[in-house]
Amino acid sequence: MGTRAHEIYDVVGIGFGPSNLSLAISLEEHQENVPAHPTRAAFFERQSAFGWHRNMLLPSATMQISFLKDLATFRNPVSRFGYVSFLHESGRLARFVNNMDFFPTRLEFHQYLEWAASRFTDRVSYGSDVTAIRLPQGAGAGSSEYLQVEARDNATGSTRVVNARNVAISTGLVPRMPDGMERDERVWHSSEFLEKYRRMNPGDLKSVAVVGAGQSAAEITRFLYDSLPHAEVSAIFPSYGYSVADDTPFANQIFDPDAVDDYYYGTDKARESFWRYHKNTNYSVVDSDVIKDLYRRSYDEDVQGTERLHFLNMTRVREVKRAGDETRVLLDTLLDGHTQELDVDAIVFATGYDSMEPSRLLGDLDRYCLRDAAGRHRVQRDNRLVTTPELSCGIYIQGGTEHTHGLSSALLSNIAVRSGEIADSIVGSRPARDRGQPLHAAAV
Ligand SMILES: Cc1cc2nc3c(=O)[nH]c(=O)nc-3n(C[C@H](O)[C@H](O)[C@H](O)COP(=O)(O)OP(=O)(O)OC[C@H]3O[C@@H](n4cnc5c(N)ncnc54)[C@H](O)[C@@H]3O)c2cc1C
Known part of the structure; x- marks a missing residue:
């Protein structure tokens, strides 16, 4: 990854599983639409190569979502990162359709994810464990326009620090x-x-x-x-x-992108009902x-x-x-x-698994992150943590938002749309001259 020591990235992603891979795609497609305003992104992944729940790639295990809920299609149906493009490039599109099955094997979906991830090797550091996110030494939350992300190279033990206007923590479920x-x-x-x-x-x-x-x-x-x-x-x-x-159609609607709004803006009682009636979907x-x-x-x-x-x-x-x-x-x-x-x-x-908890990584920064009455992080609709006003940098999380964004938070169902919302938010938070068009307006 070609990093200059003092470069400030627009976003540094922690973890490069499907969530941040989808974010990389959203940012890439924004850049393709607004080439004059590139977004600088870097990602750190602790595994030595891309891998999605490799230890559960059992031969006959199938996906629990349709292949169309891939990394991009629900946000941008003509994306070149969609599952259909993957099948076409692999020479399997016709045979896949002959199967007449919406649910590919996990082995094949893994191949798809690897195929997509291989397009981003220039901005991912594999074998790198992020150990801390912090303010630069001596800087107050209000005075710093960037955060520092510290990563340890698992092969050499050396430590590297990069600067980020925003971070996207997508470190996944915890066994x-x-x-x-x-x-x-x-x-x-x-x-x-x-x-x-x-x-x-x-x-x-x-x-x-x-x-x-x-x-x-x-x-x-x-x-x-x-x-x-x-x-x-x-x-x-x-x-x-x-x-x-329960994967019947009415129940399945709780994983639709619109359901995130219903959950997010719903009453406490409505949110509780989502869980009471539909926990058995997953x-x-x-x-x-x-x-x-x-x-x-x-x-x-x-x-x-x-x-x-x-x-x-x-x-x-x-x-x-x-x-x-x-x-x-x-x-x-x-x-x-x-x-x-x-x-x-x-x-x-x-x-x-337990859901993702960003506190350990955030360390001292966590005190700028506001919590609700139950002690959980408050999260904006665009997946940005609510912080005290003096912290100008954005901390986005993917996963760990079941209490605010509902049942699809830790799943793949909604990642294409969610990553587009995060990319829009990151691009939208840049100074106007730097921004170009919002992603949704330009992508489809
Ligand atoms: C066996 C299994 C099958 C599943 N099948 C489905 C399915 O069919 N449909 C569905 O919707 N959901 C499914 N899920 C839910 C699952 O959460 C999502 O599929 C998906 O993995 C979420 O992607 P993610 O990127 O948020 O998290 P992950 O896939 O867990 O990726 C997180 C990444 O972050 C890396 N990481 C963690 N900490 C650090 C750090 N400090 N520094 C650097 N890197 C770090 C990890 O190595 C990992 O690669 C399944 C889950 C399991 C366990």
């Missing part, structure tokens, strides 16, 4: 383990699944367990059952059965085809008189005891109140 459970080479979180699985000799995995009742848990259970034909596979979850993800639920796949396997075992797929429903993990290669799981059975033990060679906690 969550149940209290008291520690990860190690036999105890995994789903976010590290394939990496840890591949380190094992499959023949050594004679008994495995998966904890959780959501999409990742069900997918991993299916994968382990199919990949380890000799192994006992136990699915452990506290509910009676898996619950289905949280702790499973696509019906995966549920049916699992049930079918279990039924077939019944017919054949064998059983190595075990559903330990109404059951919670109380403790995991580790000693060398041995892993003993203590389980509380909710139905009869008994405790049972299960010896496994590996256990996967598909217990979900």
